[in-house]
Amino acid sequence: MFTDLLTHEYFWLSFxxxxxxxxxxxxxxxxxxxxxxxxxxxxxIALLAGxxxxxxFVWIFQRFVESNLSLLVLSEEFCKAVCAVLAMxxxxxxxxxxxxxxxxxxxxxxxxxxxxxxxxxxxxxxxxQFDPAFWIVFQGRFWSSTLVHGLTMAFFGLxxxxxxxxxxxxxxGHESPLKVLFAPMSFQALWQVLTLHxxxxxxxxxxxxxxxxxxxxxxxxxxxxxxxxVHLIFNLILSYSMPALAFLFGVGGxxxxxxxxxxx
Numbered sequence: 206m207f208t209d210l211l212t213h214e215y216f217w218l219s220f221x222x223x224x225x226x227x228x229x230x231x232x233x234x235x236x237x238x239x240x241x242x243x244x245x246x247x248x249x250i251a252l253l254a255g256x257x258x259x260x261x262f263v264w265i266f267q268r269f270v271e272s273n274l275s276l277l278v279l280s281e282e283f284c285k286a287v288c289a290v291l292a293m294x295x296x297x298x299x300x301x302x303x304x305x306x307x308x309x310x311x312x313x314x315x316x317x318x319x320x321x322x323x324x325x326x327x328x329x330x331x332x333x334q335f336d337p338a339f340w341i342v343f344q345g346r347f348w349s350s351t352l353v354h355g356l357t358m359a360f361f362g363l364x365x366x367x368x369x370x371x372x373x374x375x376x377x378g379h380e381s382p383l384k385v386l387f388a389p390m391s392f393q394a395l396w397q398v399l400t401l402h403x404x405x406x407x408x409x410x411x412x413x414x415x416x417x418x419x420x421x422x423x424x425x426x427x428x429x430x431x432x433x434x435v436h437l438i439f440n441l442i443l444s445y446s447m448p449a450l451a452f453l454f455g456v457g458g459x460x461x462x463x464x465x466x467x468x469x
Contacts, residue, residue: 215330216323224322227347228252228315231355235311235463243305248312251292255316255358258288262317263324274444278436281317282357286429289313289358290383293365297381303366303414304466310362311355311462318354322346345448352455353439357432359462363469364428367408371416373424382421394423403427412468 232248266280293300293309300306322343329342368382375385390398397403403424407413416424435458442451 216327219335220323220326220330223343224319224326227322227343227351228319230347231352232312232315235355235359235459236308243299243308247296247299248309250295251289251309251312252316252319254288254292255285255313255318256320257316258284258313259317259320261288263320274440275437278440279433282361282429282432282436285313285317285354285358286361286432289361290365293362293369294381294383297369300366300369300379303363303370303408303469306362306364306366306369307359307462307466308362310365311359313362314355314358315351317358318346318351321354322351349439349443349448349451349455352459353436353451356455356458356462357436360435361428361432363408363462363465364403364424364431367403367414367416367469368421368424371414373416373419373421376421382425385421386425388420388422390420390422390426394420398423398426398430401427401430404431408469409465412465414469 232252236243236248262281262284266284289310292313293306296309325346326339326343329339333339365382369380370378372378373382373385375388376382397419403416403419404410404427407416439451439454442454
């Protein structure tokens with residue numbers, strides 16, 4: 206698939222510039238909401254990590270789960286989350302606020318979306334070439350799917366940076382949560398993840414930055430669960446042919462995370 210894409214006659218002159226403009230627009234727009242103004246080369250590393258996650262997904266997972274919506278979303282978010290962790294571990298020394306984790310997570314999600322959009326555009330072109338339907342599909346992905354891929358990992362980044370900055374069980378503040386990521390999780394901790402305890406009591410509905418008393422593993426796992434549910438809800442909206450609601454869902458999520466990035 207990727208060999209065909211890279212050698213396609215319109216890859217360099219149409220597909221790649223179009224999707225890069227799409228991803229770049231959302232990245233720079235969201236970066237303006239973060240007062241830290243992250244270095245572009247670090248955001249570019251995060252974008253590359255997201256693009257790599259898309260390659261992993263296509264080669265390993267898609268052929269096995271394409272017919273199952275929940276497993277498709279789960280495998281997509283798993284690939285993105287793994288690469289998001291790698292990207293954020295590279296830049297974690299820069300984390301001063303939770304909002305920075307949101308920014309880098311958003312960049313990883315956009316990197317995934319850029320590769321996915323490339324594949325979609327090539328397939329659409331093979332069907333209708335540069336018919337108006339081609340540009341309609343692109344605009345639909347620009348305002349919805351591309352944005353939501355960024356949002357799901359922005360949520361994950363929120364939780365990951367919170368676990369990094371806050372003292373949690375078996376770790377102090379500003380210590381990598383990976384050091385205790387595989388600590389045994391009790392039934393109570395698992396129940397907290399499934400009931401979104403950190404979400405309800407600390408990060409989203411409130412602005413409590415101190416997560417002392419929680420396992421880093423629980424916090425990160427809950428971030429993954431949130432990313433999965435946001436993506437699944439979006440896909441269900443599209444499955445019922447409600448593009449306007451999908452657009453509002455994406456823009457609403459963007460506004461919400463922009464608001465939270467200022468509060469946290």
